[in-house]
Amino acid sequence: DGGITQSPKYLFRKEGQNVTLSCEQNLNHDAMYWYRQDPGQGLRLIYYSQIVNDFQKGDIAEGYSVSREKKESFPLTVTSAQKNPTAFYLCASSPGQVNTEAFFGQGTRLTVV
Amino acid sequence: AQSVSQHNHHVILSEAASLELGCNYSYGGTVNLFWYVQYPGQHLQLLLKYFSGDPLVKGIKGFEAEFIKSKFSFNLRKPSVQWSDTAEYFCAVSPSGGSYIPTFGRGTSLIVHP
Numbered sequence: 001d002g003g004i005t006q007s008p009k010y011l012f013r014k015e016g017q018n019v020t021l022s023c024e025q026n027l028n029h030d031a032m033y034w035y036r037q038d039p040g041q042g043l044r045l046i047y048y049s050q051i052v053n054d055f056q057k058g059d060i061a062e063g064y065s066v067s068r069e070k071k072e073s074f075p076l077t078v079t080s081a082q083k084n085p086t087a088f089y090l091c092a093s094s095p096g097q098v099n100t101e102a103f104f105g106q107g108t109r110l111t112v113v
Numbered sequence: 114a115q116s117v118s119q120h121n122h123h124v125i126l127s128e129a130a131s132l133e134l135g136c137n138y139s140y141g142g143t144v145n146l147f148w149y150v151q152y153p154g155q156h157l158q159l160l161l162k163y164f165s166g167d168p169l170v171k172g173i174k175g176f177e178a179e180f181i182k183s184k185f186s187f188n189l190r191k192p193s194v195q196w197s198d199t200a201e202y203f204c205a206v207s208p209s210g211g212s213y214i215p216t217f218g219r220g221t222s223l224i225v226h227p
Binding site (some may be wrong): 097 | 119122147149155156157159162164172205207209212213214220
């Protein structure tokens with residue numbers, strides 16, 4: 001089955017630790033995205049990548065980092081610099097062309113204690 | 114940059130009631146428009162989309178939306194809701210050129226009472 005796989009589904013970390021969220025897609029999509037979902041705030045764009053080895057900051061990139069070494073993978077690292085990291089993180093991909101839509105993974109719920 | 118505004122944050126309906134969720138966007142160029150739905154415990158999935166052509170688009174599960182270009186709106190409608198429509202609904206817009214990055218509204222939480 002083609003799709004986007006995010007792992008793990010739930011993640012707990014202590015404050016001050018970096019944590020990496022995994023996102024893999026087998027849809028052969030060029031573009032990949034990370035969004036953060038908080039209650040009442042919708043989805044806010046953290047980082048996006050339109051092609052391998054290239055990525056751009058979104059609206060709320062501070063405290064996050066990404067890499068795009070392979071077309072199918074776009075991991076997100078939540079660093080200790082992120083002031084409020086507890087949230088639901090969604091990864092998406094799309095062909096990155098006109099008249100196409102984004103497909104989403106199941107999400108990772110990160111809780112920092 | 115584009116932005117999306119969803120007017121209703123929480124909607125509570127009884128089964129068989131009609132539904133209309135408002136969505137307005139701001140962007141100076143041509144856009145693609147989407148409604149996504151997130152059922153409890155499930156991933157975000159596409160409900161319907163508008164790229165071009167007929168401004169009235171039909172999606173899954175009896176939903177439809179109308180693109181009114183002059184009002185920059187893309188409201189979602191369903192004539193008769195069911196308990197299973199309880200979910201969070203997100204309107205999204207992406208430019209038809211350039212980065213194609215989707216921008217989302219804040220979402221509307223819909224609760225349908227049986």
